[in-house]
Structure formats: C-alpha cells, structure tokens
Amino acid sequence: MTEFPSKEQLKKECGWKEIPKAGVITRAASALENKTGSWRAFRPVVDEKKCIDCAFCVAFCPDNAIHFENGKIGKVDLDYCKGCGICSQVCPVKAITMHEESEFKGGVMMPEKSKTVPLTGNYAIAEAMRQINPHVVAAYPITPQSGIVEKYASFVANGKVETEMVKVESEHSAMSACVGASMAGARAMTATCSAGLALMWEIVGVASGLRCPIVMPVANRALSAPLNIHCDHSDSMGARDLGWVQIYNETAQEAYEAVFLALRLAEHKEVQLPVMVCEDGFITSHCVQNVRIFDDAVMRKFAGERKPEFMLLDKKKPITVGAIELQNYYFETKRQQEEAMENALRLYPQAGRELSKITGSSYPYFEEYGMDDADAVIVTMSSAAGTTKAVVDRLRKKGKKVGLLKLRLFRPFPYRAVADALKGVKTVGVLDRSFSFGAHAPLFSEVRNSLYELSRRPGLQSYVFGLGGRDLLESDVEGVFGELLGGRTSTEARYPGLR
Numbered sequence: 001m002t003e004f005p006s007k008e009q010l011k012k013e014c015g016w017k018e019i020p021k022a023g024v025i026t027r028a029a030s031a032l033e034n035k036t037g038s039w040r041a042f043r044p045v046v047d048e049k050k051c052i053d054c055a056f057c058v059a060f061c062p063d064n065a066i067h068f069e070n071g072k073i074g075k076v077d078l079d080y081c082k083g084c085g086i087c088s089q090v091c092p093v094k095a096i097t098m099h100e101e102s103e104f105k106g107g108v109m110m111p112e113k114s115k116t117v118p119l120t121g122n123y124a125i126a127e128a129m130r131q132i133n134p135h136v137v138a139a140y141p142i143t144p145q146s147g148i149v150e151k152y153a154s155f156v157a158n159g160k161v162e163t164e165m166v167k168v169e170s171e172h173s174a175m176s177a178c179v180g181a182s183m184a185g186a187r188a189m190t191a192t193c194s195a196g197l198a199l200m201w202e203i204v205g206v207a208s209g210l211r212c213p214i215v216m217p218v219a220n221r222a223l224s225a226p227l228n229i230h231c232d233h234s235d236s237m238g239a240r241d242l243g244w245v246q247i248y249n250e251t252a253q254e255a256y257e258a259v260f261l262a263l264r265l266a267e268h269k270e271v272q273l274p275v276m277v278c279e280d281g282f283i284t285s286h287c288v289q290n291v292r293i294f295d296d297a298v299m300r301k302f303a304g305e306r307k308p309e310f311m312l313l314d315k316k317k318p319i320t321v322g323a324i325e326l327q328n329y330y331f332e333t334k335r336q337q338e339e340a341m342e343n344a345l346r347l348y349p350q351a352g353r354e355l356s357k358i359t360g361s362s363y364p365y366f367e368e369y370g371m372d373d374a375d376a377v378i379v380t381m382s383s384a385a386g387t388t389k390a391v392v393d394r395l396r397k398k399g400k401k402v403g404l405l406k407l408r409l410f411r412p413f414p415y416r417a418v419a420d421a422l423k424g425v426k427t428v429g430v431l432d433r434s435f436s437f438g439a440h441a442p443l444f445s446e447v448r449n450s451l452y453e454l455s456r457r458p459g460l461q462s463y464v465f466g467l468g469g470r471d472l473l474e475s476d477v478e479g480v481f482g483e484l485l486g487g488r489t490s491t492e493a494r495y496p497g498l499r
Helices: 007-014 056-060 086-090 121-132 146-157 171-183 194-199 201-209 234-238 252-266 296-303 330-359 384-397 415-422 442-451 474-485
Strands: 042-046 066-069 072-076 096-100 114-120 136-139 164-167 215-220 245-248 275-280 288-294 366-369 376-381 402-407 409-411 427-432 459-464
Touching (some): 042 072, 056 066, 056 086, 086 114, 114 121, 114 252, 121 215, 121 275, 121 288, 136 146, 146 164, 171 194, 171 201, 194 201, 194 234, 201 330, 215 234, 215 252, 245 252, 252 330, 288 330, 366 384, 366 415, 376 384, 376 415, 384 402, 402 415, 402 474, 415 442, 427 442, 427 474, 442 459, 459 474
Parallel strands (some): 136 164, 245 275, 376 402, 376 427
Antiparallel strands (some): 042 096, 066 072, 096 114, 114 288, 245 409, 366 402
C-alpha cells in the first residue's frame, strides 16, 4: 500500500492549513488545556475488520486526532477529537461510526444497542423502513423525497430486506398498489411530496376510507404553479382533511423515530388509519445530521408483525372491499373514521411511551421550549422550530420571557392540550409555512380554535413565512418576538421575509 502523505507534505504541496486544536466545537463548552473528552457529545469507533487503511480520515480530520503509523490507522486521540463526524462521512468503506459518549463507561464501549451515524433525513427514514422490513413498498421518485426510495431500493437490491418493491409509473399508482397490498393483509409503505401527493389525492382518501394502516413519509415541498422544488407545507396541509394522521418532525432523528411511532399507531386495532411522517424538504431531507440508529433486532421486535382482522386473501373470512355505499351506510362509515381519529389522539401518548422505552426520547403532542414563565410564545412546526429555539436562547439571556411550542401531531389536533399550554401566555404568534387561500392559515386556524374556550385568551397573531423554501432567519424570528412582547397584534396576517 502506498504510504499516505504526511501533514507536512500536505501543507507544502497542497496548501494544507491545519486548524488549531479546539478550533472545531460541536457543543458550547469550555475545554481545559484543549482536552475535550469531558464534554464531547460523540466519539468515532473504528471497525478494524472493515478498515482498508486509506487514511482519508487522517487527511480530513480538522483536529489531527487520528494517527497514521507504519501504514496503519492508529488510535483516535480522544483528548483532541471534537466528535464532528467528518471521519465517518469520508470513510469509503463505512468503517467508522459515531457513538454517543453515553454509550461508554470508563473509556470502554458498553454493549451496543445503538450507533450514531451521519445521515440525511431521507436516509434516516429509509433506515427505519429497512428495520421494519415491510412486505410491500410502492414508489415513484419525486424531489426532494427521491432519496428515501432510492436508498430503500438499494436495500432491496442488496438483499438487506425481503420487501417486494413495486416500481410504478406515477404516484397515483403507488398509492393504489399500497392500498391493494394493505387490503390483502400486507404491511405497505410509500413516500412522496408536492405534486406527487397531489396526483395520488383520489387514492389518499381511499386509503383512509378503507382503513389501510399505510405509513407514508412526506418530504414537504411547495405545490405548483409556479414550479418550485423547495420546502413549504402546502402539500400535506392540502391533504389535512383526507383522514390521515400527520406527524411533523424538526430533525432527521425525529423523522427516523416517528416512522416507528407512526407504524405502532396506524396498526393499533382501535385506529387502523394511514399516517404521514412529514419532514421539511431539503432542509431536513437533504441536510446531514448525527442520527442515533437503534439495534435492528430491537426495532424489528418493536415493529412486530401486522395482524389484520380482515384481509382479502383470507378465504375463511371473505370480504368485499370498495363496495358502493349510498345514503344507507356512507354516513355511518365516515363517523367510524372520525372515531378512529379520536382514538388516535388518545392512543398517541401510549405509543410514544412504548417507543420511549427503547429510544429514551419523549413523544408529546408538542414540545414546550422555554414555556414555564413565557409572556410571548411562537407556535410552529418542523425545522422552523430549530431557528426559533436559537432565538429563544439568545433572548432569554437578555431577560426576555419568550418561548416556543413546537407542534408534532397536527392530525388529529390536540385542541385541549394546546389550550392548556397557552392559557397563561400574554401573546401568541403562529408561524405557518402555507396558505389556506381565502381563510386563516392552517396552523393558526387550529390554534385559534383551541383558544376559543378559554375565559381569558392571549393576544394572537398569524404569520405566514418561508413559502417556496425561503429561509426563515433568526432576525425574522427576533422581529416576531419583538412584536409579540410589545403586544402588537392584529386581525391581519403578517409575512416575515416577504419582499
């Protein structure tokens, strides 16, 4: 093997500039004598059986923490490793994985129950699907969702799953195939967004009406026209009344875990409804984050096997699916759907508690951030919550009483819980990433409905932001908090970032 150039050679021949120790910090902290082992969040672990000693990790490590000696990768210097994960990303054979510090005791790795790897939101969702190993995945690629089915197709091709992957000519057919598979008793999944979701609209309603427990990740993207491939919530919000449970996620980690949560909820005998797992297109779907992937066997056991009460292929209990219902039965069938939604709201916390036993995460209807004594609160969903949290932290240090309510479960909507969380707040601003043309924006409308029963309602302001993927800046959020703290509300919507 050719010996890899030394740092000195790289400096001389390639203009390599070594970053000073402690120059890359992934978590706010202070290091004593540049030693970071006491506060590093993640550490790399090298699988010597996979390692080919290419030394890419050595070349790309910004902290000179990985040593290359006698043609071999040596130990990772944990005094200077910052846990940034670059080594894991550049390793061509995936011999380096990132693990949380909590997995180690006395410098020795504890029995493996999870591993932390850098993944996009799309690939994190695909990993969850791989661990579930559904019977059928029907898919048609559409940006920015394509990475989910692309990655899953590789799992199928490489024999890592036993799934029958149905490659169709359109999203309408993808949902049709999933409905057919689900009615036959199979566990079926697909993924889509934007025009793809709009094209399958007819069958989206069929899936919920036939009580198919399909799980469908959605990489939220703007609807045309004009043509736009970037993020807003117009696609899933357009489908909010088609009878699907909807879970919105801020990070790749949340999206990964939400797939399992969705499956447990969808297949519960008192629910039997399809679920959308929503992530922000490009912002979450394509950005790489450290994601903790739990043990395959543990997650597969959690997923279990689908046990349908009725299915088309059960000859002992023959059924008819999709029969016409006129004035005599249609009303009752739809009322049963509404009861299932009510059950989903009741059972969501239970499903979360079961999953939490594995992940250690919590799965409330919404996350409360800085809410204890907040006078002004922003309510929003998905990736915008991350930007808002940064502003909440900064303003809190200045003595401003601000907070965030990040909604996770949008359908069914937790009206009473939202009202209880906001009842002591002076002013609330609701940030929507979509219009409901001719009406209040979707999230604002639901929050407004939630507050109606309160005897003393907080001031309320609607904001619409980020359509077509326009960035929500921290300065925008700070401006919103300024208006809320000043009690400046009106009945007209406002538009942060609009030119």
